[in-house]
Amino acid sequence: MSFSRLSLAPRRIGTARAILVPATLVLAALPIAGTDARAQATDDGVTLPELSVVGEPGRGGFGVASPQGSAASVIERPVGQVVTQVGRDGTIANRPATNIGSVLLDSPGITVRQGNGARDVVISIRGNNARSTGVTKNMVVLEDGFILTQPDGASRFDLVDPRAYGRIDVFRGPQSALFGNYATGGALAFRTRTGREIDGYEVGIDAGSFGYLSNSFTVGGVSGPVEISLFASDARGNGYQNHSSYDTQTINLLASYTPTPDNRFTLKVINNEVNADLPARSSLDQFRINPYQRGCATAATAAPGCTLTGLFANGAYGARIPVTADEGGFGRKDRRTIVAARWEHDIDAQTTWRTQLGFDERNFNQPFYTTSSRGSYPSWNFLTDLTRRGDLFGLPAVGYVALAYNTIDNHITTFNRAPYGGPTLGALIGEQEAVQSNLGGRARTEVALSDQWTGVLGISAENTTITGRSVAYGYSASGRTTTVATTDRSFLNVAPELALVYRPNAAWAFRGRAATGYTTPAASNLFVTPAGLPGNNTRLQTQENLGFDLGTDWTPTENLRLSLTGFYEFFRNELVSQSPGAGLLSYTFNAPASEHRGIEFAADWAFSPGWRAVAAYTFDDQIYTRYVEQLSAGTFTNRFDRAGNAIPGVPAHQLLARIGYDQPTGPLAGLGAYVEAVFQDGFFIDNANQLKAPGYTIVNANVHYAADLTGGYAKRISLYAEVRNVFDETYLSSAQNLANSLNATSGLQNGAASLAATTGSVFAGAPRNVVAGMRLSF
Template structure:
């Protein structure tokens, strides 16, 4: 085994005093993240004491930069592909990936929902629970920790199924400038620069990138720029400031989502600019941009796309009250401006939010036993105003009449505490409680135009919610090779104001009876290290949801709507393995495996369907929740030459499997599964090669077998036929607005040089 591998194994064994040690959302990553160590999958996280915000006792899987440093790393999905329990679907744009923890976001086709996202300790999720992956260029990051299962005790509203804690690189890790250029199929070009410097009392990292391409689906050209800055300053021996800036501009064209039938005929929407081919998707636009007859046009002719800007600025003060107590206070301003002609209408408007939090963490003793105490408060506020315009068939996303306005707010205020106590040499217990009050209010104005005049309809919605999240956990470490843990945790998520104004018919109206969803989850897990060459991990989870918020589309040119499923259960298993099978003979060969089984079913839900004359109810008890992928597997065979004439040469062969999944509540129609092969080759010249050591190159082929597959699918509504019976699978298969195809065989290459 190479010396870096031995050092890594020793460090990991040292961390195994507990399976789930504190993961500091507010501190920079430690040595295990800061270096490009060998690829790994680990549930230990990163430890630094005291840790102000951390999921003590909770399942945490981590990934490091080594997993994706020599890949195209276009989106956050490339960062997290080797993390058990995580899956991803394509959203509205090349980097707008919907990330799911244990299936939490598989039903969401844009953005990140049901999880809290933090970067270097600053919130990337706005108060309404929405985060966007457009912000994330993986080249800027040292790694991420994925907190699995309900986590509202520490992370508050919308941490229904966990949190993701991203860590950017440190200036001390860089100490210079890195220039990179990635290129590949379908016009991909990503130019990026990372600069870092550190000295006595400061650490600065600056990153910037511009990625553009033509896309593999018609009308999916894109150009995205990102800037990311992190500055840490020591004001004295007991005070520190952390300054954070993230800025992103996304300019992307958008195709329309297809029906399963259309996808089967023309998955990449070729020849559809004039709707001249079979299997083409379209949007129906008012010919005069306001009312009356409509005209079906292609997404190219309509000019569908997104032009969004997001700017986040944060400042944190960390003060050591004494040698064992840290007080942390931070403020974050988050501005999101959207211009989104994504369908027959265009959404325009600002979403400005403010977040303030303060917490104290103390390492001490209680009755002579080691105790870590955490307490914190938070308050955040979102103020938004949006306008919705009809599009016209004139092209270029030309706006017609105003169809809707929405002005509203959401604020959340809460408090939480958590206690860890080591009550025996091999045992640690955790208890905690969090509570939060949420206020949602908005007024929507619906404009109706006819040949005889115009009218307005006002819809007002106000809801107030209060949620509690208790938790408890036990951790048992009989030896440095074994760690067992059990936890009962709670998560909750209120609706967003946008959920309150779309009825199950896909039309604007009052939907204010929605309740908060809640999740009580039980985790049982183990980690075993029989040797430095093998790590095995397993976690079983069983989660009980009440009033789960489920969204689905009512059909073409209709709005997606949200409803409460009274009761559902999520249960599954997460597995991870990291194995060096022949450490003496082939020390550079490793096997990385992650597998997730996720079975989610309704246990109490009756769905009402109606046609123009009849209404009927159907029990969905025992049905699988649509959109959830039951089996996800990733196997990566890695080889990195650590010595000899070919030192620095490496690569991997990867197989990723994604199971088929249901598209509707009645479980009549399924999206097919797929297995993909990827091949990567890279070269990191050793230090002895002097100037050449500064260069790093890679080449990768994705989807080696050129399989056609479903990369994203919106849930579809079941319906009644004119005869009053539930429509069959063939009817659902013809419903549009659901499916994006995944990329065919693609070639990528890149070079990175450090000065």
């Protein structure tokens, strides 16, 4: 993506020149020894105020306890970025967080949707993934500096257990200059607790409504040059919907070895197993009648509002038999394994070189609804970068250059489902093999222009190649037909970034940023047709966006932090996914032009001893500005102009508000409680804006206690209990966008009533439930 293609002016700028100018400035800063600018750059760095206590400010590296003074990773509090830091104290440590979504709501710009089973959630930043109901796209996810997003852009949060983390950074807005492909919405950077933070071991247990039980174990410490932290958990439950029981196990290891002050080695290992039953997604009409799909064990005795899915009686074609989720055996049995290592070397006092390599394999067996997908996605991630603190034209500067390469090998088979007998497979309907690779470079310079002004210039250039083949099979009484689709695509994208920060004093910071992002289609997008079946969709283009941020941060005292950011983003060929009907695969199309604009506000106020109030508000208005949709049915074909319509799946208003009290002194020190409200506006679920999913407000209440123990073997105890959805509101937590359709008899577009009766869309949110837990530290 060249900058000129997204700029408001039509003139073109040569790609080579666009890369050469900022890269030359970065490289000019690298070899010149000079003033140690890291402290200056860090002090001038403007991020969204930390909404909770974070790790030690003196830490050098991200995910490894490197010596004091070593160069920080580029993602550690970068200057000019719009970043929220969600810490452990007050957010993770004192609540039974069953999934990462409840923690991330502390950041403005975050939208959470219920995923497919267990603790799987779909996260979006600034609404860029809010219309997805399965895999998270349009962001890059990292953990301890290692990339968790696979090279096809897919991220999942089954493997993410909130209790393992000490801090989470939320990068908002286009971030491809810093993170490369897929960072059109932003990035998430998870940081596990290090061995020295744990310093011993902990055992924890949480239990609650609907058979929820979670056991966890954490151990960590330092011995000479070795530091290790290990987290393991087992979580299971019956689920609050019919046919939604699950169990999932996670192991998360972070180990570092520092043989000399100039060399640090880090090992990262994650393994997650998930085995989950999936309830059927209902229509909006069924949600209103039977939101939790109760009394839906068998089709013959199904209660009103039960969702039934039609499976081919012979598993191939012809008559269908309606079955419930139990009868169809809908579910997931997936495994994710990540093994990665990094070497950090301080070339001199101002220069650090890092090289890391990771293997990431996603193995899945998913008998979803009318089809079942089985496959393996092994991938490799390589990154090498150089960070140097020095002078640029006599000004303190931090320079960064990086080379990144990643590749994924996709193998998928798709079968029809057959009724009864558990997850019975029918006929093979698709085979897909594809290789996707991304090769690119990045460069970034942070320059202290004066005591009050800091400038940032960055750029990335990346080439993506996708080669693959999909074979689709169709069945009828006359036999089997075969359709072959192949692709050999190459995408070259360029993403510049420019930021300027003005800090007149310690209390105020003003920032402006212009940045670009790109997301190439994945191989899986290229081989699902608008009919929701394996086939040819290989003409998809790269999604590109140009975003402008203006914001201010005000910290008049250490007890009050306020932040306000306005953003306006212009999209070209936005990738939008939707469902063509119940049980079918979601397909992806390009909307030629669209705009996202909004406001993000965050507040953290300790207004009296022990009292604290937190708020995170987002206004996000997203519209198509150029998109004509063609619909066909029978002998009719009509085109509909969607320009000016809201992009489906994105709520305009979201708010988290929390107020709490923690006793600071006396015999009850460590006892606390809070109440929070989570509000989400309604949102359209179709391109014609005919049907709107209802908004909601839920209230959660928490009480917790933590104290140091003396005279015994245990060092510390933490107790907590939480009532979620206190007022037992029935609300919608996930809705698959639905395709509009024509009436085959009249040729007119079907209305809201037709959409509301279409199954395969809605999951209800959890009713009132209670979860309590305990953690002992030794």
